[in-house]
Amino acid sequence: MKRILILxxxxxxxxxxxQENRRSKILPLPTEGCLSCHKSVSDPDTSHPISAFGCYSCHMGNPYSLDKERGHLTMVKNPGDLSVVGSTCGQAKCHPDIVPRVKKSIMATNRGIIKTLEYRWEKIENSNKDVEYLMAKENAGGLAIDQYRKMCGGCHLWKKRGDRQGEIGKRGGGCSDCHIIDKDRKEPIDVTKFQHPEITTRIPSENCVKCHNRSARMGLSYFGKFESEGYGTPFDGWELNQRRLSGGRFYLNLPADIHYAKADMTCIDCHTETGVMGDGTRHEYMEGQVDITCRSCHDPLFTSVKEAGEAGDLAVKLAFLNKKIDIPQEAKVGRSKKGKPMYNLQKRGDQIVFYRKKDGAPIELKIFPEKKPHHSMAGHERLSCQSCHSAWIPQCYGCHITYRKDLVQKDWLSGEKTPGQFRESRSYIRFSKPTLGINASGMVAPFSPCQVFVSVFDRKGDYVHEESLNTLTMTSFDPHTTQKGSRTCHDCHGDPKSLGFGEGILYKKEKEWRFRPTYDAQSSGMGIDFPLDAFVDINGKPAQLTSRKGARPFNQEEIGKILDVDGCFPCHVRYEDKIYEDFKQSRRRFETEKDLPCWETARRYTP
Amino acid sequence: MLGNSPKIYPIVCLFFTLIACSGPKPPEAINYKHCAACHKGIESISRNHEFECKICHLQPARQTMPFLEEHESIIRNPSDPRWVSLFCGKCHEKEIKQVQTSLHSTMAGIINQTRYLWGAQDVAFPPIYSANHALKPLPESPLHPESPAELVDDFLRRKCLRCHLHTKGPEAKGLYRATGCAACHMIYNNKGLYEGTDKAIDKHKPSYPMVHRFTKQIPDMQCLHCHNQNHVGADYEGLFEHDYSKTYRSRTTGGAPLPVIYGLDQHHLARDVHAEKGLWCIDCHSRKEIMGDGKLRGYALAVPMIKCKDCHAGFFEPAPNPSLKGITEHDGRFYFHSSYTGKTYPLTLFSKETLSHSVSLHQRVRCSACHAQWSFQDYGLSVIREDYADYIKWRKLTDQGDPYLKDFLDEQLGREKIDPPASPDWLDSRLKKGAWYTGWRFRRWEWMPLGMDQNQKYSILRPKYQYFISYVDATGYVVLDNVVPQRGDDSDLGWTFMPYVPHTTSPVGRSCESCHLNNIAAGIGVFDGSTIDTQLTIPSTPVFPSMTLMSNEAQKRLLLRK
Amino acid sequence: MESLPLMGINHKMSFCIPRISLSALLVCFISGIILTCQYYPFGNVFRNVEEITTVIPYGFFFRRLHYASGQLFVILMLIHIVDHFMKRRYKGFSVGKWAGLVIPLIICFFILFTGYILKGDKEGIYAGNIFYNILKEIPVAGETITRFVIRPGEMFFWLPYLYHVFFLPILLIFLIRDHINNWFSQAGFLLFTTAGLFIYSLLVRMPMDIPPHAKIELVKGPWFFLGIQVCLGVLPPIVAGIAAPLIFFAILLLLPGLKGHLQKAVHYGIIFLSLFYTFLVIFGYFFIKHSWVLSR
Known part of the structure; x- marks a missing residue:
C-alpha cells in the first residue's frame, strides 16, 4: 500500500x-507580463509608445502575470470608457484635468437634448437631468425621458463602444469615441502582433459623422449630403442606390459647405478642443459649449504666444500634439469666443495663416469685408452670417411618433428591452429656402422644423387621446451649408417661406398683406389650423414654438419692415443704392413727395 | 316583432334554411332569362333607355332563345369597347366613332411621347400607335428586350396604360370603374360598392357601380378614378401623393394612418379656387373635348378646349364669350351658371389695372403660369423591371401607388418560399413575368420652372419624365443598368419637361419674385444644378418641336439681367 | 494504514480525520517554508505573489499546495471539533483541555486570515483594511492593540507576515503538541494525504487574484469571514467584528464548565448560532452584491 502511494x-x-518544463520560459522577463504574449503590438501613437507605457497603465488588468486568464482579469478593453476613465486616461499622472471637463461636456451629459425634450413634451421648465443621472435611475421621468432612452440615448460618450454591429457600435466609448481611428478590423487572429487602434488628436470627420448624422444632420450637410426621401434611386444594378446612411437611409448630393468643398477642411479645423471637450462648465445647451463663431476666423483677434502665458503654452502644446502644424512659438495665435487659443490660426509677421489640422496645409483665409455695402448696410446689423450664407438646411416637416405600450423596445442606457415602443414617420422633407427668425441671442438666423405629433396607444392597443400630444417647434442651428455667395435680397424680403409664413402666395389687398397658404394641414390630418411650414401668421402671431427661450419668429413690426423693402427691389436692385443708406428717410420721402418716380409704379400695386 | 328581436332572428333564419334544404329537390335549371325574378328593384338605366334587360345584356342570338342556362353569357357591360358597337352602335354610332378618336381612348399622347423618349420611334407627332385600333395597335415587347426601345411597350402596357377605356385597371379604393362609355357615365363610388335597390346585388362586394344608371352628371370623384396620383385632376382637389417609403406612412389625428386611396395616401394642399367654389371638372371640360370630335390628336394641349378668357375675359377680350353655355349678362355683370351643380357664380373679370396685367410682355404668359399656386414636380423617375425574384430590398418601398404591386410584394415578403415576379398587362389583361418598380429622386410642389407651350406662351413645365431605366432578367443578369434613354431621333436625352396647366388656380397671382430673379423658374435649376441630384431641376427640351425651353434672352429678361 | 483496526464508521471518522489533518499540516508547513523563501512582505507584494504564481518555477504548484493543505487542515480541524462537540465529549474535559481544542481553531482562522491578506491583491488589501478598522474599534485599547497586529503604509504586510509565518504557527504547534505526538506516527496517512493534495494542486487552479487598482464593484473576504461581512453591513463594527465572535467563542470555551440544563441549553444555542452563521456564509457567498461595507 505504502509503495503504491509512493509510486x-x-x-x-x-x-x-x-508540466513545468513544458511551460514556455520567457527570458528575459518583459517589463509587463502582457508583453510576453502580445510581443509586437504596434504603438497607438508616438505619444503613447508601448515601450514606455506598456499595457497596464491604460488597460489595467494584472501586469505581472504571465497567465492569460489571470492577466486579463479586470482588464478594460477600452480605457477611454467614461466609467473607468478616471483610473486610465484620467489618472493623476496623465490627463486628470481633461476627464472631469469631458464628463461635464454636452456630449457626455446630453443635457440639451434631455432638457428640450422635457420642456417641449412635458412642460418641465428646468430639467437638470443628464445621461449619468438617467443611467443610475431606471424610472426617472415620463414619456419624454422614455423617448430619450429609446430613440436618442444611443449617442453619448457614456455609451459602451462595440456593443453592437455597424455604425451604432462605433458610437460612444468616452475618449475613444473621438480619439481612436477605427478601422473595420476583424478580431486579430495572431495575438502576438496586431495593429493597435490608432490614437490621434487629428480626429477624422468620420468619427464625428458617425453620430452627427441625425436630427440637425450637420455631419451630413457639411459634406453636401441630404438625407433623401428614401427612394434609393437611381438604381444601381439590381440593387437600390449605394449612397446610403445607417438605418436603411439614403442621401442626395447637394452643394457642400464651402469650407469642405473648397478647402477640404474637417470638423476639427473649426471646432476647438474646449468647444468639443467642454470647458468645465456643465452647459445647458450645445451653443453654450461651442467656442467659435464665424468671426473667430474671419474677423480674428490675435495674441502673441509668448505673452499669453498659460494659453500660449496650451497653443504650443496642441500644435505639438498635432504634429503637422508649424508650432507657433514665435507667432501670434487667434483667440476663440471664450479666449482660448486657436493654434491653427496664426499670424506670422503680417501674414494670417490658417493651417488645416489634418495635414498642416496652409489655407487662404478671407477676412470679413465689414465695410462692403452688403455687410455694412443699415438694417442688417442683426443678421447672423448663417441667415444669408447658409444655402440650405435639412427640413423635416411633421414628425409622427407612434408610442405603443403593448410592445417593447431597447433602452439604450440600460441595454434592456422595456415596455413602450417608439416609431417615427414624417410628412415631408425639404432642403431649400431656410425659414428665418430671431434666435436666442437676438440675431436673425435660419430655422428648421421639429414637429412632433405623438400618438399614444395603451396596452390593449387603443389610442389614448389624453396622453397623445402635438408640439410643433422651429429650431435654429447653424446648418453648416455655408456658401460664398449669399441668398438674394428678395429671397428674404419677399419670399413667404423665408419670412416664416410657409409656402403660398403673399399678396397685398386693400393695403393689407394677405397670405394664401399652400399646405392644408387640417385636411392632411394634422389637427392644426396652420400649415406645417408656417412659423408665424401674417399678423405676426407665432404659429409654432421654439426650442430656446427668446427665440421667436419675426413679429408684425419686423415683417412690415422687411416687406416694405421688397417693393423697392425691382428698381433699387443694388446694395449700395442711396435709398438704403437711410431707409426710414427714403420711406418718408416716398410717402410725402408724390412726384417721385416710384409713385408711377407704386400706384399700380394697389388695385 | 320577430324580425326585430336579435336573438330570435338567426334562429328563424336557420329554421327556414333547413326547410329549404331538407326536401330532396330535383336538380332544376334556373332560367336566367327571368332577370327581374332575382334583380328585384333594379333601377332603370335611364329615361331614354327603358328597354328590356336582354336588349342590352344579351347577344342578339341569345335574345330570342327561350331558355338561358348560364349566367356567364350575360354581358355585364354592353358599353365595353368589345360590345359597344353591337349594343350602343345602333343609335350612337357617331359618338362611338368620336370617342374612339379621343385621347381617352387612343392614349396616343402617353404612348407616342414615351415611345419617342425611349427611342422606339423617330417622332412623337404625328402619333403612330394607340391603345385601341384608331391607329396602329401598340405592339408587345420582345421576350428578351435589350434596350429601352424594346422595353417601352412593356412599360406602357404594365404601368401607364392601367388607365384607359379598355381596362378596369387594378381594382382598389378610389380606382373602381367600368370600361367603355360606362367608364364615365356609370358612377362608381370610391369603394366600388353598390348603393341601389337591386336585391340580388351584394352591397358589400366591391366592383359594382353605385346605381344601375347612366348619367351625364359626372362628379369629380368619377374623373379622379383615373386622373389621380400626381396627375392633373388630383391637383384640382389639392391632392399631392405622399412619398413611397414606409417612413411616410404616418399616423396623424386620432392615431389613425392617413386614408389610402388611389393606391397611396396624399398631402392636402390648397385646392383650385374653382373647386373651392364648387365647380365640377365638366363645368369647364366639354363633351367635345372629353369624348373627342372625330379628329385624332397627339397630346392633350392640342385638344381644343375652353380657355380662361372664355369666362374671365383677357388682354384682348373685353368680356366673356357669350356664346359659351352658361354665361349670362345682367346689369353689365357676367355670371356663370353651372347646369350640373345648379349654382350661379358671378365672374371676376380680367383687370388691366393690375400691375402684372399692365406689363405688355405678360400677354405672352399663360394665365396658369402666374395663377397656379403649386404644381406637380416629380424629378428623376427611376424604373426597373425585374424578372428575377428579389423582394427584400423593396420592404420599405411596397407602396408605389400601385395596388397590385403592393399586394404582391406584401404577400411575397411574408413568405419563406417566393414566386418569381409577375404582373398584369393592362392592355390584354394577361399576367406576364416580371414586375416594374418605380422610384423618384424627389418630388416638390413649390418649384415652377417656365418654358414655352405650343403657342410660344410662357407656361409652367413639369418633368415628364427623367427616366433612368434598369432591367434585370429572369436569371438575375442586369441587362440595363440605370440607362438614360435617347430619343428616337437621337436629338437629345429621353428626358423631357412638358408645359402644362396646373389645376391649382389661385384668385391672386404669385409674386413677381416667383418667376423674376428666380433661378428655378428661369430653368437654371436649384443651386445652379451643380450636383448630380440638383441637375435634375434643369429642364430638358419638351417632346414636341412647337414647345421649347426658354431662350437665353428670355432667361436674362426673367432674371432682370442686362 | 493497513493497521487500521476494525471499528464503526463513526469511529473510523474520528480516527482518520485528525491523522489526515495533521498530515495536511505537515504538507502545509513544508510548502509554506518553500514559499517563504520567495515571498517578500515589502514593496509590490502583489507583483511578488504574481511572480510566484506565474513566473518562478514550480511556484504555482507550491502556492496551490499551500493553499489546499491549509484549507484542508482547518476544515478537518473544524470537523474534528464538531465531532467532539456533537458527541458531547467536552463533558469529560476540563475547561483547560477543551480550550486546548477551541483556541487552536481560532488561531487557525487567524492564520488563514493573515494568509488571505498576504496575497497582496485587492481582496487581501481590503481584508487587511477591514481587519485594521475593526481592531481600531476596540474600546480604550484599540489603537495600541492595532499597532501590534497591522499597520497601514509601508509596513502593511509585515505584521500579518510575522503572524502568519512565525507567531501563530509556533503557537499552534505548541498547543497541539500532544496530538502530534499521539497521532503523527503513521506514514500511510501522510503519503495518502500528500498524494491527494498533489492531485488537487496539479488539476485545480487557485482562485484569481484581483489587481489592487482594478475598478470592480465586488470584493469579498475569505469564506469563513463572509458571515461577519454580512453582519458588518447591518451592525456597527464593534458588535459584528469583535463582540459577537468573542462572545461566541467565550461561550464555546466555557461549555465544559457549565452544569445540567444550562449546559444543555448552551449546547443547543451553540448549534443554533453555528447553523445561523453557516446560513450567513452561504448568503454572503451568493447574494452579496456590493463591496464590504467599511464605514456606513
Missing amino acids: IILSLTTVLIY
Whole structure:
C-alpha cells in the first residue's frame, strides 16, 4: 500500500516536472507580463509608445502575470470608457484635468437634448437631468425621458463602444469615441502582433459623422449630403442606390459647405478642443459649449504666444500634439469666443495663416469685408452670417411618433428591452429656402422644423387621446451649408417661406398683406389650423414654438419692415443704392413727395 | 316583432334554411332569362333607355332563345369597347366613332411621347400607335428586350396604360370603374360598392357601380378614378401623393394612418379656387373635348378646349364669350351658371389695372403660369423591371401607388418560399413575368420652372419624365443598368419637361419674385444644378418641336439681367 | 494504514480525520517554508505573489499546495471539533483541555486570515483594511492593540507576515503538541494525504487574484469571514467584528464548565448560532452584491 502511494506521488512529481518544463520560459522577463504574449503590438501613437507605457497603465488588468486568464482579469478593453476613465486616461499622472471637463461636456451629459425634450413634451421648465443621472435611475421621468432612452440615448460618450454591429457600435466609448481611428478590423487572429487602434488628436470627420448624422444632420450637410426621401434611386444594378446612411437611409448630393468643398477642411479645423471637450462648465445647451463663431476666423483677434502665458503654452502644446502644424512659438495665435487659443490660426509677421489640422496645409483665409455695402448696410446689423450664407438646411416637416405600450423596445442606457415602443414617420422633407427668425441671442438666423405629433396607444392597443400630444417647434442651428455667395435680397424680403409664413402666395389687398397658404394641414390630418411650414401668421402671431427661450419668429413690426423693402427691389436692385443708406428717410420721402418716380409704379400695386 | 328581436332572428333564419334544404329537390335549371325574378328593384338605366334587360345584356342570338342556362353569357357591360358597337352602335354610332378618336381612348399622347423618349420611334407627332385600333395597335415587347426601345411597350402596357377605356385597371379604393362609355357615365363610388335597390346585388362586394344608371352628371370623384396620383385632376382637389417609403406612412389625428386611396395616401394642399367654389371638372371640360370630335390628336394641349378668357375675359377680350353655355349678362355683370351643380357664380373679370396685367410682355404668359399656386414636380423617375425574384430590398418601398404591386410584394415578403415576379398587362389583361418598380429622386410642389407651350406662351413645365431605366432578367443578369434613354431621333436625352396647366388656380397671382430673379423658374435649376441630384431641376427640351425651353434672352429678361 | 483496526464508521471518522489533518499540516508547513523563501512582505507584494504564481518555477504548484493543505487542515480541524462537540465529549474535559481544542481553531482562522491578506491583491488589501478598522474599534485599547497586529503604509504586510509565518504557527504547534505526538506516527496517512493534495494542486487552479487598482464593484473576504461581512453591513463594527465572535467563542470555551440544563441549553444555542452563521456564509457567498461595507 505504502509503495503504491509512493509510486503515485513519484509519478505525480514527474507530471509536475514535465508540466513545468513544458511551460514556455520567457527570458528575459518583459517589463509587463502582457508583453510576453502580445510581443509586437504596434504603438497607438508616438505619444503613447508601448515601450514606455506598456499595457497596464491604460488597460489595467494584472501586469505581472504571465497567465492569460489571470492577466486579463479586470482588464478594460477600452480605457477611454467614461466609467473607468478616471483610473486610465484620467489618472493623476496623465490627463486628470481633461476627464472631469469631458464628463461635464454636452456630449457626455446630453443635457440639451434631455432638457428640450422635457420642456417641449412635458412642460418641465428646468430639467437638470443628464445621461449619468438617467443611467443610475431606471424610472426617472415620463414619456419624454422614455423617448430619450429609446430613440436618442444611443449617442453619448457614456455609451459602451462595440456593443453592437455597424455604425451604432462605433458610437460612444468616452475618449475613444473621438480619439481612436477605427478601422473595420476583424478580431486579430495572431495575438502576438496586431495593429493597435490608432490614437490621434487629428480626429477624422468620420468619427464625428458617425453620430452627427441625425436630427440637425450637420455631419451630413457639411459634406453636401441630404438625407433623401428614401427612394434609393437611381438604381444601381439590381440593387437600390449605394449612397446610403445607417438605418436603411439614403442621401442626395447637394452643394457642400464651402469650407469642405473648397478647402477640404474637417470638423476639427473649426471646432476647438474646449468647444468639443467642454470647458468645465456643465452647459445647458450645445451653443453654450461651442467656442467659435464665424468671426473667430474671419474677423480674428490675435495674441502673441509668448505673452499669453498659460494659453500660449496650451497653443504650443496642441500644435505639438498635432504634429503637422508649424508650432507657433514665435507667432501670434487667434483667440476663440471664450479666449482660448486657436493654434491653427496664426499670424506670422503680417501674414494670417490658417493651417488645416489634418495635414498642416496652409489655407487662404478671407477676412470679413465689414465695410462692403452688403455687410455694412443699415438694417442688417442683426443678421447672423448663417441667415444669408447658409444655402440650405435639412427640413423635416411633421414628425409622427407612434408610442405603443403593448410592445417593447431597447433602452439604450440600460441595454434592456422595456415596455413602450417608439416609431417615427414624417410628412415631408425639404432642403431649400431656410425659414428665418430671431434666435436666442437676438440675431436673425435660419430655422428648421421639429414637429412632433405623438400618438399614444395603451396596452390593449387603443389610442389614448389624453396622453397623445402635438408640439410643433422651429429650431435654429447653424446648418453648416455655408456658401460664398449669399441668398438674394428678395429671397428674404419677399419670399413667404423665408419670412416664416410657409409656402403660398403673399399678396397685398386693400393695403393689407394677405397670405394664401399652400399646405392644408387640417385636411392632411394634422389637427392644426396652420400649415406645417408656417412659423408665424401674417399678423405676426407665432404659429409654432421654439426650442430656446427668446427665440421667436419675426413679429408684425419686423415683417412690415422687411416687406416694405421688397417693393423697392425691382428698381433699387443694388446694395449700395442711396435709398438704403437711410431707409426710414427714403420711406418718408416716398410717402410725402408724390412726384417721385416710384409713385408711377407704386400706384399700380394697389388695385 | 320577430324580425326585430336579435336573438330570435338567426334562429328563424336557420329554421327556414333547413326547410329549404331538407326536401330532396330535383336538380332544376334556373332560367336566367327571368332577370327581374332575382334583380328585384333594379333601377332603370335611364329615361331614354327603358328597354328590356336582354336588349342590352344579351347577344342578339341569345335574345330570342327561350331558355338561358348560364349566367356567364350575360354581358355585364354592353358599353365595353368589345360590345359597344353591337349594343350602343345602333343609335350612337357617331359618338362611338368620336370617342374612339379621343385621347381617352387612343392614349396616343402617353404612348407616342414615351415611345419617342425611349427611342422606339423617330417622332412623337404625328402619333403612330394607340391603345385601341384608331391607329396602329401598340405592339408587345420582345421576350428578351435589350434596350429601352424594346422595353417601352412593356412599360406602357404594365404601368401607364392601367388607365384607359379598355381596362378596369387594378381594382382598389378610389380606382373602381367600368370600361367603355360606362367608364364615365356609370358612377362608381370610391369603394366600388353598390348603393341601389337591386336585391340580388351584394352591397358589400366591391366592383359594382353605385346605381344601375347612366348619367351625364359626372362628379369629380368619377374623373379622379383615373386622373389621380400626381396627375392633373388630383391637383384640382389639392391632392399631392405622399412619398413611397414606409417612413411616410404616418399616423396623424386620432392615431389613425392617413386614408389610402388611389393606391397611396396624399398631402392636402390648397385646392383650385374653382373647386373651392364648387365647380365640377365638366363645368369647364366639354363633351367635345372629353369624348373627342372625330379628329385624332397627339397630346392633350392640342385638344381644343375652353380657355380662361372664355369666362374671365383677357388682354384682348373685353368680356366673356357669350356664346359659351352658361354665361349670362345682367346689369353689365357676367355670371356663370353651372347646369350640373345648379349654382350661379358671378365672374371676376380680367383687370388691366393690375400691375402684372399692365406689363405688355405678360400677354405672352399663360394665365396658369402666374395663377397656379403649386404644381406637380416629380424629378428623376427611376424604373426597373425585374424578372428575377428579389423582394427584400423593396420592404420599405411596397407602396408605389400601385395596388397590385403592393399586394404582391406584401404577400411575397411574408413568405419563406417566393414566386418569381409577375404582373398584369393592362392592355390584354394577361399576367406576364416580371414586375416594374418605380422610384423618384424627389418630388416638390413649390418649384415652377417656365418654358414655352405650343403657342410660344410662357407656361409652367413639369418633368415628364427623367427616366433612368434598369432591367434585370429572369436569371438575375442586369441587362440595363440605370440607362438614360435617347430619343428616337437621337436629338437629345429621353428626358423631357412638358408645359402644362396646373389645376391649382389661385384668385391672386404669385409674386413677381416667383418667376423674376428666380433661378428655378428661369430653368437654371436649384443651386445652379451643380450636383448630380440638383441637375435634375434643369429642364430638358419638351417632346414636341412647337414647345421649347426658354431662350437665353428670355432667361436674362426673367432674371432682370442686362 | 493497513493497521487500521476494525471499528464503526463513526469511529473510523474520528480516527482518520485528525491523522489526515495533521498530515495536511505537515504538507502545509513544508510548502509554506518553500514559499517563504520567495515571498517578500515589502514593496509590490502583489507583483511578488504574481511572480510566484506565474513566473518562478514550480511556484504555482507550491502556492496551490499551500493553499489546499491549509484549507484542508482547518476544515478537518473544524470537523474534528464538531465531532467532539456533537458527541458531547467536552463533558469529560476540563475547561483547560477543551480550550486546548477551541483556541487552536481560532488561531487557525487567524492564520488563514493573515494568509488571505498576504496575497497582496485587492481582496487581501481590503481584508487587511477591514481587519485594521475593526481592531481600531476596540474600546480604550484599540489603537495600541492595532499597532501590534497591522499597520497601514509601508509596513502593511509585515505584521500579518510575522503572524502568519512565525507567531501563530509556533503557537499552534505548541498547543497541539500532544496530538502530534499521539497521532503523527503513521506514514500511510501522510503519503495518502500528500498524494491527494498533489492531485488537487496539479488539476485545480487557485482562485484569481484581483489587481489592487482594478475598478470592480465586488470584493469579498475569505469564506469563513463572509458571515461577519454580512453582519458588518447591518451592525456597527464593534458588535459584528469583535463582540459577537468573542462572545461566541467565550461561550464555546466555557461549555465544559457549565452544569445540567444550562449546559444543555448552551449546547443547543451553540448549534443554533453555528447553523445561523453557516446560513450567513452561504448568503454572503451568493447574494452579496456590493463591496464590504467599511464605514456606513
